[in-house]
Amino acid sequence: MSQLLRLSRALLCSGQQAAGVGALQRAFNTSSRTQHAEPQPVAAEAPSSVPRWIAELGAVRTDWTREEVAEVYNTPLLELVFRAASVHRMYNDPSMVQRCTLLSIKTGGCPENCNYCSQSSSWSKDTGLKAEKLMDLEDVYQAALRARESGSTRFCMGAAWRGPSQVGNRQWERVLEMVKRIRGLGMEVCTTLGMLTPEQAAQLRTAGLTAYNHNLDTSPEYYPKVTTSRKYEDRLATLEAVRQAGISVCAGGIIGLGEGPQDRVGLIHQLATLPAHPESVPINRLVAIKGTPMEGNEAPEGIDLVRCVATARVVMPRTVVRLSAGRLDLSRADQALAFLAGANSIFDGDKLLTTPNNDRNEDQAMFDTLGLRSRPAFMNYPAGNDTSREFEAGAGAGAGVQAEAPKAAEAMGGGGGCCGGPKKAAVGGGCC
Ligand code: SF4
Numbered sequence: 004m005s006q007l008l009r010l011s012r013a014l015l016c017s018g019q020q021a022a023g024v025g026a027l028q029r030a031f032n033t034s035s036r037t038q039h040a041e042p043q044p045v046a047a048e049a050p051s052s053v054p055r056w057i058a059e060l061g062a063v064r065t066d067w068t069r070e071e072v073a074e075v076y077n078t079p080l081l082e083l084v085f086r087a088a089s090v091h092r093m094y095n096d097p098s099m100v101q102r103c104t105l106l107s108i109k110t111g112g113c114p115e116n117c118n119y120c121s122q123s124s125s126w127s128k129d130t131g132l133k134a135e136k137l138m139d140l141e142d143v144y145q146a147a148l149r150a151r152e153s154g155s156t157r158f159c160m161g162a163a164w165r166g167p168s169q170v171g172n173r174q175w176e177r178v179l180e181m182v183k184r185i186r187g188l189g190m191e192v193c194t195t196l197g198m199l200t201p202e203q204a205a206q207l208r209t210a211g212l213t214a215y216n217h218n219l220d221t222s223p224e225y226y227p228k229v230t231t232s233r234k235y236e237d238r239l240a241t242l243e244a245v246r247q248a249g250i251s252v253c254a255g256g257i258i259g260l261g262e263g264p265q266d267r268v269g270l271i272h273q274l275a276t277l278p279a280h281p282e283s284v285p286i287n288r289l290v291a292i293k294g295t296p297m298e299g300n301e302a303p304e305g306i307d308l309v310r311c312v313a314t315a316r317v318v319m320p321r322t323v324v325r326l327s328a329g330r331l332d333l334s335r336a337d338q339a340l341a342f343l344a345g346a347n348s349i350f351d352g353d354k355l356l357t358t359p360n361n362d363r364n365e366d367q368a369m370f371d372t373l374g375l376r377s378r379p380a381f382m383n384y385p386a387g388n389d390t391s392r393e394f395e396a397g398a399g400a401g402a403g404v405q406a407e408a409p410k411a412a413e414a415m416g417g418g419g420g421c422c423g424g425p426k427k428a429a430v431g432g433g434c435c
Pocket residue numbers: 113114115116117120121122123162163164165197
């Protein structure tokens with residue numbers, strides 16, 4: 004056994020793996036310098052010098068400090084991707100990526116004023132986007148059928164509303180019927196309809212909704228630069244209503260809004276310190292749209308997206324992290340790095356609400372090249388409280404559970420596939 008291997012093993016076995024690359028590198032340097040001399044003892048790094056996020060890598064925690072999240076985010080990229088990939092393998096099969104389809108069921112005319120969005124009525128004169136009516140039930144159902152045939156396992160419906168309270172009962176009933184019928188196709192069903200009351204959330208749950216999307220967009224401090232028609236607290240209240248109704252929470256954000264790195268950290272910190280981690284965190288890269296106040300914003304680099312994905316993966320180990328809008332001009336290499344760092348979902352189809360998206364055939368070719376497989380519907384969402392499977396079984400709302408952290412040694416030896424992680428990590432039947 005080489006001296007380096009012995010030194011590596013000694014470090015890993017003594018619980019010092021968290022010292023990571025630095026300690027191994029020092030050990031290697033020592034080894035190289037002394038290869039013709041007597042072996043020298045290597046001083047182990049004091050445990051207190053190991054950051055908690057590395058010492059407890061893979062722990063499911065909701066007590067992250069913003070400083071800790073910043074430390075994760077600011078880790079040198081390749082080291083961060085390595086850590087994130089290690090966490091990803093504790094809980095997920097890294098070859099599985101879910102394909103989702105997003106349909107705008109009610110386009111334009113939105114009374115909110117999100118500065119990045121083409122659907123706000125505030126600048127419809129500049130964008131030229133006309134308000135449309137809520138789509139017919141049958142048209143939406145047919146779109147879901149097509150999505151299922153092309154391999155999507157999750158169907159998301161977005162309405163440009165402040166919330167269902169702004170529309171009449173007939174439209175709301177139609178949306179509930181859409182949820183019910185598409186759920187009957189065996190697909191996961193997600194909606195994004197604006198702010199919800201607890202009663203509306205309960206109705207969606209009864210209709211069979213799998214998940215509700217409500218993005219926080221950015222940090223609390225930067226939020227007023229994104230919209231002034233609602234408050235960050237309003238978003239949090241809807242997320243709480245969704246959680247209480249027993250629906251999976253889907254909440255993420257957008258990069259490229261003019262925010263700084265501290266705002267990306269702030270967003271991820273908010274998500275990771277909710278009472279339970281969202282089951283789903285979409286990370287969008289702004290697609291700047293002509294006529295909106297953010298039309299001149301530069302698109303962030305793919306590497307920026309990878310850094311956000313990796314940070315989200317480290318701090319929310321069991322969550323499905325979704326590569327969402329803004330994938331169209333990302334290279335395959337950027338996307339591959341994002342999958343390595345823990346992204347396990349994409350949106351497919353030629354359109355995402357009102358913006359163009361990647362071609363399905365090209366995505367399939369990318370999956371083939373990278374050895375990825377489509378993640379089936381209703382794999383247990385290991386985070387949060389209720390799961391869709393519990394819903395199917397009629398188990399009703401349950402208490403929130405956050406699993407115990409896997410031991411670091413177990414985690415490091417996870418060796419590919421979600422079965423490498425401890426079974427108790429998954430709520431409601433395990434991830435395997
Ligand atoms: S992002 Fe949603 S809420 Fe904001 S303007 Fe667009 S459709 Fe309305």
